[in-house]
């Protein structure tokens with residue numbers, strides 16, 4: 001029976017590894033690529049809304065012709081201000097690895113940003129702790145503070161898988 005436990009441990013290790021390596025690669029805009037979108041500013045926000053990005057995921061920007069890829073602050077993104085690029089890439093294709101949080105991409109050429117060549121992406125942290133802030137709106141709270149709690153972090157697939165497999169292994173071990 002010890003061999004069965006060993007097999008389970010190996011499977012668990014493989015599952016954990018698979019989950020941890022699940023960084024995804026996305027082609028920005030899919031077949032549209034990175035260009036002035038015919039549909040205007042909604043093109044890339046629609047595209048981004050169809051995906052759930054995680055830190056470590058890679059965005060691939062494909063383009064031909066006169067475009068650039070700059071990351072900018074939120075304010076500069078909102079204003080299509082091309083004067084303060086944080087990073088700037090000129091040559092397609094560009095692979096950009098996401099950090100957790102928000103990243104704002106624009107093209108610096110002419111008025112391409114204003115015409116819709118802009119992308120804002122929010123990436124969740126990998127394996128971020130699921131510890132929630134202490135509840136502040138408990139019924140007996142003195143403050144009556146109704147500030148909504150932030151949404152819970154997405155549960156970690158790694159944690160779920162590991163817990164599940166370890167539970168099975170323990171059960172089997174106990175019955176041997």
Ligand SMILES: [Cu+2]
Nearest residue numbers: 067107109112
């Ligand atoms: Cu452009």
